[in-house]
Ligand code: FES
């Protein structure tokens with residue numbers, strides 16, 4: 001059914017001499033049934049099989065710069081509170097008080113004053129390690145143990161300066177889930193990069209449409225004339241197979257001749273990241289960790305997207321631009337070229353995802369198809385169905 005599509009797409013799109021290969025006659029394979037993009041029952045199953053189980057990238061460690069600094073992330077219907085402890089560790093908890101279940105934090109980010117997390121309702125107060133410290137205006141009964149009322153923990157790990165969370169108690173360690181991606185880009189030194197810009201988008205489309213869109217460049221000539229000029233959609237190398245793993249990466253797109261970075265004019269305004277190999281300076285590596293993280297490594301900056309589904313038809317996407325700290329310290333530092341370019345490309349993508357969301361509601365459209373240039377999207381569809389246990393019933 002689908003191996004044919006995958007194997008074709010996994011072949012390099014350029015010959016060893018760099019010349020673009022001619023198009024092959026495309027084969028087609030079934031896409032996801034269209035109701036998968038809107039059905040509340042499917043969304044509920046995705047929460048249980050993916051968003052409440054898998055590792056999710058929550059942001060950058062630098063956002064939790066000092067003890068008491070916190071972030072709140074919405075994981076579908078759950079809220080997770082991340083906080084830096086006095087010991088320097090980053091911990092995560094459900095954003096829920098153990099007394100009667102009030103949310104602890106209403107803000108998306110900030111810093112707790114003092115040394116604890118105080119519930120806004122009856123002022124039960126927790127340490128940054130989650131332990132219950134004080135319960136004002138009550139006498140703690142002798143037969144009850146305050147130790148039983150610590151905040152519900154959420155697992156958190158850090159990788160390359162990113163903080164990751166999982167609600168899954170039995171989920172394998174992050175490095176295991178990241179596989180080859182965990183060490184594949186060590187030369188880019190992503191851990192030391194700093195955030196130069198951030199934009200959050202609210203997109204009226206199912207989260208899977210955004211993943212599929214990021215996974216193929218078949219749409220680039222039509223939707224992204226600026227991107228296609230800077231980096232031709234057929235130029236680059238395709239990613240290795242990784243079975244039904246939670247990530248897909250290693251593939252790259254080449255910069256066009258005369259382009260030194262991805263921007264409207266292609267003029268690079270900052271040095272390449274230290275440590276890159278010579279071939280890296282002409283490539284952008286695109287990686288996806290399912291279900292919520294896109295990592296794009298450019299010669300002189302790194303771009304990330306994190307996806308946060310709101311409901312079956314809406315997704316919040318946070319896009320961040322990371323730069324070398326020494327480049328940011330330069331007096332003339334300006335992230336505008338990279339921000340302008342990707343904000344344009346992002347909005348072009350979101351618009352097509354929103355049109356596809358509407359079109360998939362048509363009773364005339366039962367399911368789409370993936371052609372040979374959409375191997376990444378097809379790989380994701382197979383991964384998703386395997387996670388939902390629906391792989392065997394996939395007839396297209
Ligand atoms: S609900 Fe938090 S202290 Fe009462």
Ligand SMILES: [Fe+2]
Nearest residue numbers: 213219224349
């Ligand atoms: Fe796109």
